[in-house]
Amino acid sequence: MRTVILVGGATLLALVALAADEATVERGRKEAGLACSPCHSLRLVQSQRLSRAAWNKELDKMTGWGTKITDRDALLEYLLANYGDDKPPSPPAMSKNGFTPRKQQ
Amino acid sequence: MPFSRRRLFATLASGAIASQVARAADDTVAIPGKRPMILHNDRPEDLETPVRYFDSWLTPIEVFFVRQHLPRPQAIDLETYRLTVNGMVAKPLQLTLADLKQLPQFTVPATIECTGNGRGFYSPKVPGIQWMRGAIGNAEWRGPRVSDVLKMAGVNSSAAFIETDGADVGLASTPDFVRSLPMNKALHPATILALSMNGQTPDIHGFPVRLIVPGWDGTSSVKWVVRISATAQANTGFFMNPGYRYPKYALPPGTPAKPAELEVIEGMPVKSCITAPEDQQKIAPEPITIRGFAWAGENAIERVEISVDGGSRWRDAQLSPKKLPFAWRLWSLEWQPADPGYYTLMSRATDTAGRVQPIVSPWNPSGYLWNAIDRVGITVEKSA
Numbered sequence: 001m002r003t004v005i006l007v008g009g010a011t012l013l014a015l016v017a018l019a020a021d022e023a024t025v026e027r028g029r030k031e032a033g034l035a036c037s038p039c040h041s042l043r044l045v046q047s048q049r050l051s052r053a054a055w056n057k058e059l060d061k062m063t064g065w066g067t068k069i070t071d072r073d074a075l076l077e078y079l080l081a082n083y084g085d086d087k088p089p090s091p092p093a094m095s096k097n098g099f100t101p102r103k104q105q
Numbered sequence: 106m107p108f109s110r111r112r113l114f115a116t117l118a119s120g121a122i123a124s125q126v127a128r129a130a131d132d133t134v135a136i137p138g139k140r141p142m143i144l145h146n147d148r149p150e151d152l153e154t155p156v157r158y159f160d161s162w163l164t165p166i167e168v169f170f171v172r173q174h175l176p177r178p179q180a181i182d183l184e185t186y187r188l189t190v191n192g193m194v195a196k197p198l199q200l201t202l203a204d205l206k207q208l209p210q211f212t213v214p215a216t217i218e219c220t221g222n223g224r225g226f227y228s229p230k231v232p233g234i235q236w237m238r239g240a241i242g243n244a245e246w247r248g249p250r251v252s253d254v255l256k257m258a259g260v261n262s263s264a265a266f267i268e269t270d271g272a273d274v275g276l277a278s279t280p281d282f283v284r285s286l287p288m289n290k291a292l293h294p295a296t297i298l299a300l301s302m303n304g305q306t307p308d309i310h311g312f313p314v315r316l317i318v319p320g321w322d323g324t325s326s327v328k329w330v331v332r333i334s335a336t337a338q339a340n341t342g343f344f345m346n347p348g349y350r351y352p353k354y355a356l357p358p359g360t361p362a363k364p365a366e367l368e369v370i371e372g373m374p375v376k377s378c379i380t381a382p383e384d385q386q387k388i389a390p391e392p393i394t395i396r397g398f399a400w401a402g403e404n405a406i407e408r409v410e411i412s413v414d415g416g417s418r419w420r421d422a423q424l425s426p427k428k429l430p431f432a433w434r435l436w437s438l439e440w441q442p443a444d445p446g447y448y449t450l451m452s453r454a455t456d457t458a459g460r461v462q463p464i465v466s467p468w469n470p471s472g473y474l475w476n477a478i479d480r481v482g483i484t485v486e487k488s489a
């Protein structure tokens with residue numbers, strides 16, 4: 001009985017922690033929209049695969065260039081959860097055709 | 106392997122988000138004037154040329170790669186445009202487009218390659234646009250020589266650099282994109298202020314006036330030029346230091362460079378790429394033409410060799426006829442696969458100075474100057 005309670009408790013704790021992480025990453029996703037996208041599209045972020053140290057360095061660089069980051073810890077967790085150096089590279093996105101050949105005169 | 110809830114969650118999250126991104130990317134964005142391009146960034150535009158378009162010596166503008174550091178400026182009014190020439194000159198100038206057109210005009214065929222082309226091949230990964238093979242193109246640039254403009258302004262003989270600024274400006278406190286060029290390169294007869302590219306004036310590529318520094322990294326060829334200043338010292342802004350610098354001494358992969366041991370990049374290495382067939386393509390057991398490009402910065406391409414057996418034996422490719430400094434040569438080799446199966450094709454270029462592509466491109470913290478022997482894997486299928 002005690003074992004069941006312990007295991008149940010541990011599972012509950014793990015679920016709470018997972019939910020907390022999920023909430024942090026979600027906060028970070030919103031922060032990316034607020035902090036990064038005023039200057040560039042998020043594609044620039046999404047194509048990177050960087051370590052915690054390298055992402056931290058990028059955030060330092062962007063802060064130095066005037067980016068206002070209010071929830072840096074959450075932003076960092078979001079970046080690592082999605083664009084960490086342990087993630088596979090993103091498949092190349094293709095733009096739609098924007099070219100119209102000139103008509104022959 | 107110990108249980109890691111973070112890893113589990115990250116895997117779930119990345120799968121979900123990546124699939125959304127891929128769908129959105131293919132559905133929504135078209136870049137005016139461009140055919141479908143590999144879309145690294147649409148604001149500002151960072152567009153890579155798919156290798157299938159590299160089948161003509163001049164790269165058409167509608168598929169020419171684009172690298173913008175800063176948002177593209179408002180389209181420049183051709184009537185009110187002025188080029189300021191100042192600094193260490195006897196006679197500061199404000200030149201109109203008509204003034205620039207009245208100077209002798211020169212056509213310079215030159216390949217432009219982003220300094221970070223091939224960054225995506227480096228391991229460990231480094232920050233920056235993850236270009237593969239296609240941040241490169243070859244065009245005919247036409248306009249007056251920078252040396253003629255400097256002569257008109259009476260440049261001081263002790264000026265050691267020109268500093269070039271474009272009309273683009275950074276958002277928030279992003280540094281302005283300003284580049285310095287040593288005076289001897291600025292005075293080179295092939296260094297021009299291009300007023301056209303393949304006979305056109307595409308705004309997205311820096312017109313009405315773009316500096317062209319043949320044989321150097323694309324970063325040197327400043328777009329939308331509005332100011333040239335003769336200076337004694339090189340500019341010290343971000344895009345000269347620490348931006349666009351390369352380690353003086355080779356580094357173990359993944360290690361930082363000492364800032365004092367980073368140097369400004371001058372010139373480009375010898376390089377070739379295979380553009381057909383494409384990596385991981387499946388082909389029928391029939392004769393095919395292996396194709397690609399090769400270029401070597403300020404040198405011309407002397408030779409391109411191809412291996413179809415992972416580098417054991419090499420054969421000379423046929424080269425396109427124009428053997429010029431600054432401009433690439435296209436190459437091709439007819440090949441009949443002997444058997445079905447998986448083949449590793451490789452290309453290796455040699456330039457007129459005897460430089461040969463290495464097997465390993467030196468890792469560097471910004472992922473510049475990738476020029477390793479190119480390699481694609483293909484599967485030759487069995488006859489039906």
